[in-house]
Amino acid sequence: MKEFLAENKKIFENYLSTRLKELDGMAEPIGSAVKYALDGGKRIRPILCILGAEFMGKGFEEIKNLALGVECIHNYSLCHDDLPCMDNDDLRHGKPSTHKKFGEGMGVLAGDGLLNLAFEFMFDGEHNQNYFKAVAYISKMSGVFGMVGGQCIDIAAGDFRQKTLQEVIELNMLKTACLFKAALVGSSISLGANDQEIESLEEFAEKIGLIFQIVDDILDVTSNEKELGKNINSDIKENKITYLSICGMEKAKQDILHLENEAIEAVAKYGDRANNLIKLAKFLTNRSK
16 A cells, blocks of 8 residues: 555646646745645545545546645645644644744635635536536535534634543544545546445545544654654644543554444445555554654
8 A cells, every 4th residue: 555655646746746837927925835835745635536536447637636626625724724723733744834934824825725726726627517516525525514614613622621522523524534535535426426335435434534533643642743744742732632632542542443444344345446445444544654
């Protein structure tokens, strides 16, 4: 899976580099801030778009603008999440957060610009009805019924000791898993996935999204800034609600394995079509950064 991720990350980065040249005429400093915000990261969400296409027997070419759009949405959310009024992080992708580099106002505007660019990229060209359904799905998963809704809960959460485990799961489902669904399921919808396939992929994306967030919680207290490329112990410093703070390390690790089994079970019936999805679930369970 490491080789698969590296190869497809390179494919995406090459396409991103080509499309970013279109921003050369943008006014400064917003042009530089947008490019800066898009530079770096694991590119998990574009790769999920690629996996959705692979599941449907297609390749990167068919979903390249969806992948670009989803990654713009993800990075717009990081620009805003890092702001002092949100998660208050000054390090992202191993470098100063966008607002630390360009100022808070430009950090907000870079996020705004990326959100709009996402839809400019996704609507580039001619598309069929399935594609428009996919963009609508991505919009919902990244909006107030998805990722934005999760961030709202996160900000309003207050003292984590007053929250239940179910509330933590709901937060993580919205804030993290919904954008995983946007990428994987949105990609498959654009290529004509049927209702059963969509349901299976949604369940898979939800489980690996929860895995991803719980592992993030663990790495926040066990890793280092150089390895993660962002601040460590940030959840503790901000008194943030996390799965780990409620369940503890041992149960969190047990639950990750349980979620991995559920993710695999959701797509195993599709045989070879799901091979790389299953490998990804196992990889995310054991990631160290």
